[in-house]
Amino acid sequence: xxxxxxxxxxxxxxxxxxxxxxxxxxxxxxxxxxxxxxxxxxxxxxxxxxxxxxxxxxxxxxxxxxxxxxxxxxxxxxxxxxxxxxxxxxxxxxxxxxxxxxxxxxxxxxxxxxxxxxxxxxxxxxxxxxxxxxxxxxxxxxxxxxxxxxxxxxxxxxxxxxxxxxxx
Amino acid sequence: xxxxxxxxxxxxxxxxxxxxxxxxxxxxxxxxxxxxxxxxxxxxxxxxxxxxxxxxxxxxxxxxxxxxxxxxxxxxxxxxxxxxxxxxxxxxxxxxxxxxxxxxxxxxxxxxxxxxxxxxxxxxxxxxxxxxxxx
Numbered sequence: 001x002x003x004x005x006x007x008x009x010x011x012x013x014x015x016x017x018x019x020x021x022x023x024x025x026x027x028x029x030x031x032x033x034x035x036x037x038x039x040x041x042x043x044x045x046x047x048x049x050x051x052x053x054x055x056x057x058x059x060x061x062x063x064x065x066x067x068x069x070x071x072x073x074x075x076x077x078x079x080x081x082x083x084x085x086x087x088x089x090x091x092x093x094x095x096x097x098x099x100x101x102x103x104x105x106x107x108x109x110x111x112x113x114x115x116x117x118x119x120x121x122x123x124x125x126x127x128x129x130x131x132x133x134x135x136x137x138x139x140x141x142x143x144x145x146x147x148x149x150x151x152x153x154x155x156x157x158x159x160x161x162x163x164x165x166x167x168x
Numbered sequence: 169x170x171x172x173x174x175x176x177x178x179x180x181x182x183x184x185x186x187x188x189x190x191x192x193x194x195x196x197x198x199x200x201x202x203x204x205x206x207x208x209x210x211x212x213x214x215x216x217x218x219x220x221x222x223x224x225x226x227x228x229x230x231x232x233x234x235x236x237x238x239x240x241x242x243x244x245x246x247x248x249x250x251x252x253x254x255x256x257x258x259x260x261x262x263x264x265x266x267x268x269x270x271x272x273x274x275x276x277x278x279x280x281x282x283x284x285x286x287x288x289x290x291x292x293x294x295x296x297x298x299x300x301x302x303x
Contacts, residue, residue, distance in 0.1 A: 007205040016203065063220045082212065083222030089214040093205035126211055 004127050007093050018154075024068065024094060025153035028146060031067035032060040033087060036074025038101035038136040045139035052139075055158075057146045064090035069149070071142075072128075075103040075110060076119040088126045096129040096152075097122070098145050101136050108135060239292050246283035 034042060045052045052058050061067040064087045076084060088097065099122050102108035107120035122128060129152060132145040144162075151157050171179070208215055219225040253276065261269050287293070 004209060007207045007209065009203040009205055011202045020203070065220060085212045086214040086217065086222045086224075089208070089210035089212050090217065090220060091208065093208040095208065127209075 021153045025150040026056045026158075027059070028057040028069045028096075028149065029059045029061050029067050030057055030069040030071050031064055031087060031091065032062050033070065034073060035076065035080065035084075036101075036103065038073035038104070041136045041139055042071060042073050042100065042142060045142045050139035050143065052143060052146065055143060055146055055150075064088075065092060067091050068094070069096050069098060069146075070126075071098045071100050072104040072122040073100040073136075075108065076122055076125075077117055078119060079117075081119050081125060084122065085125050096149055097126055098130045098132060098142075098149065099123065099128045100132045100142060100145065101134055103135075105131050105133060239287055239290055242283055243287055243292070246280050250277070250280055 030042075034040075044050055046058060046060060057069070064070075068091070070084075070088055070091060072084060088095070099105050103110065103118075104122045107115075107118050110118045111120055119125060130145045130149050132141050134141050137145075147157070147159060217225065218229065254273075257269070257273060261273075
C-alpha cells in the first residue's frame with residue numbers, strides 16, 4: 001500500500017501535538033472486533049490474567065465511531081474484507097491499525113497456489129501501523145504491539161523492553 | 169425608572185456569570201473543531217454509513233411499525249385519571265352543592281368512559297390474536 005496522507009487539524013502546534021499524542025497513546029481505544037482465533041488471544045489480553053488495562057487500552061468500543069485502534073485479528077476472507085474496510089472507514093481520525101497474527105499480516109497458512117478465498121494480508125486493503133507476528137500471538141505479544149504503537153505515537157517507550165528468553 | 173446600585177451590581181454579576189458559562193461551553197467546541205482532523209481516511213466511501221457493524225444496511229430506519237402498546241397505556245391513563253380526580257371529589261361530595269356535584273361527576277366520568285368505548289371498538293376486550301395492518 002502506497003504512503004497515505006494523514007488528515008490533520010486546522011491548527012497544529014508542536015507542543016499541543018506532543019501533548020495530544022501522549023494522551024492518545026496512553027488511552028488507546030480498540031474496536032471490539034474479532035475475526036478468528038487471534039481474537040481469542042485478544043479477549044485473553046483484555047481479561048484479568050494479562051489485563052491490558054495496565055497499559056490503558058482496555059476500553060474496547062463496540063462502535064467504530066468511538067474507537068481509535070482497529071486490531072485486525074485473524075484471517076480476512078474475501079467475504080469479510082468489505083466489513084473490515086467499512087469499519088476502518090467509520091473510525092474517526094486519528095486511527096491506527098494493528099495487524100495481529102500471520103493471517104492478518106500475509107495470509108498465514110492459507111496462502112497457496114490458486115487460493116481464492118483469502119486476502120493475503122490486511123495491508124493490501126488498509127494501511128497498517130504495527131504488525132504482530134505469531135500464529136496466534138500470545139497476549140504478551142499483543143501488549144507489546146500496543147506498546148509499540150504508543151512508541152510510534154510519542155517517540156518514547158513507556159516500559160523497558162523485555163528481552164527474549166531464548167537468547168539467554 | 170432607575171434601578172438601585174445594588175440591583176445593578178447583582179445584574180452585572182449575573183451577566184458576567186452568564187458570559188463565563190457561554191465561554192466555558194462554547195470554547196471546547198471551537199477548540200476541538202480547530203485541532204481535530206478535518207476528515208478521516210476511507211477506502212470504501214462508507215464513513216457516513218449509518219449502520220456501524222460493518223454490513224450494509226437493509227432498508228431505511230424510517231419505517232412504520234405497529235405501536236400496539238398505546239391501547240393499554242390509554243386505558244391505564246383513563247383509570248388512573250379517574251381514581252386520581254375522584255378522590256378529592258369524594259372528600260367534598262355532597263357537602264354543599266348536591267345536584268351540581270352529581271352532574272359534574274357524571275360529565276367527568278362520561279368523558280373518560282369514551283376511552284373505554286374507543287378501546288372496545290379497537291377490540292381490546294376480545295380474546296384473539298391481533299392483526300395489525302402495516303402502513
